[in-house]
Amino acid sequence: MQARLVRSLLASTHGVSEDDIAIEVLSTGGDRSQASNASLSDIGGKGLFTKEIDDAMLSGRVDIGVHSSKDVATRLPDGLALVAFLEREDVRDAFLSVKVQSIDHLAERAKFGTSSIRRAAQVLRQRPDLEIVPFRGNVGTRLQKLIDGVADATLLAMAGLNRLGEGHRATGQLDPEIFMPAPAQGAIGLAVRSDDKRMAALVSALDHAPTNMTITGERAMLAILDGSCRTPVGALSSLANGQLTLKGQILSLDGQTAFDSTASGTDPLVVGRAVGEDLLKQAGTEFLAKWAQA
Numbered sequence: 001m002q003a004r005l006v007r008s009l010l011a012s013t014h015g016v017s018e019d020d021i022a023i024e025v026l027s028t029g030g031d032r033s034q035a036s037n038a039s040l041s042d043i044g045g046k047g048l049f050t051k052e053i054d055d056a057m058l059s060g061r062v063d064i065g066v067h068s069s070k071d072v073a074t075r076l077p078d079g080l081a082l083v084a085f086l087e088r089e090d091v092r093d094a095f096l097s098v099k100v101q102s103i104d105h106l107a108e109r110a111k112f113g114t115s116s117i118r119r120a121a122q123v124l125r126q127r128p129d130l131e132i133v134p135f136r137g138n139v140g141t142r143l144q145k146l147i148d149g150v151a152d153a154t155l156l157a158m159a160g161l162n163r164l165g166e167g168h169r170a171t172g173q174l175d176p177e178i179f180m181p182a183p184a185q186g187a188i189g190l191a192v193r194s195d196d197k198r199m200a201a202l203v204s205a206l207d208h209a210p211t212n213m214t215i216t217g218e219r220a221m222l223a224i225l226d227g228s229c230r231t232p233v234g235a236l237s238s239l240a241n242g243q244l245t246l247k248g249q250i251l252s253l254d255g256q257t258a259f260d261s262t263a264s265g266t267d268p269l270v271v272g273r274a275v276g277e278d279l280l281k282q283a284g285t286e287f288l289a290k291w292a293q294a
């Protein structure tokens with residue numbers, strides 16, 4: 001579990017005992033709605049996986065929020081701040097099937113299980129014939145659904161599988177240039193109360209600077225798109241010589257139309273905003289209105 005990793009890093013970095021750091025496990029709306037067939041954006045979108053943790057932080061019950069960065073809204077509730085990111089894991093999505101080795105090998109009109117509008121659009125872009133079926137639940141439930149034939153294949157974040165020790169369940173990994181990961185996928189983010197300087201200092205010591213740069217860029221891109229765009233979004237970052245190169249993509253829900261943009265630079269906020277603005281400009285208001293999630 002990711003909170004245990006954070007506790008062990010905090011203890012070793014600051015020379016304190018793990019026993020002095022208590023873990024409070026809070027179930028969020030996103031965890032509870034796992035049996036539902038609704039897509040995440042139907043249930044409550046961003047904030048769904050963080051609300052209970054945000055509330056516990058604001059009330060002072062907990063001091064550090066441990067999140068999957070991709071589940072954290074681009075604007076945190078007032079009084080909270082993301083101050084550190086652990087080294088990013090594998091950013092790719094994994095392909096899982098008990099029948100075939102890759103998307104290309106799926107039979108005509110096979111059932112593809114995903115409740116993610118990004119994954120559905122990306123899959124349909126490659127294979128418009130496939131039937132997308134809602135697919136939720138924990139990893140074990142999803143694997144059982146594949147065995148039961150509820151779907152012929154699905155996609156999951158490689159990072160999530162690895163953290164559960166289930167990386168071997170992946171049939172393969174998707175090319176992230178084609179199946180662009182969700183912005184901020186694969187990185188654990190740590191939040192503190194904005195006025196808690198002491199906790200911010202303790203937590204910031206765990207920050208992995210290159211990860212911080214890529215996540216900051218991707219979240220800046222998403223912040224631009226969030227306001228005016230409810231279509232699927234993908235992002236892919238790379239770092240070289242202190243320069244961030246960020247590729248972004250937005251897609252129509254049916255995957256038939258996609259817009260891509262790339263920018264590079266040393267300031268991730270500038271790079272991220274540039275990619276976001278360019279995507280909005282390319283897509284135009286008509287596209288954005290047509291493919292807005294209801």
Ligand SMILES: NCc1[nH]cc(CCC(=O)O)c1CC(=O)O
Nearest residue numbers: 068071156157159160185186187
């Ligand atoms: N939407 C749920 C969610 N939030 C973060 C991860 C994976 C771990 C990560 O990206 O850090 C997942 C599961 C998935 O997309 O397969």
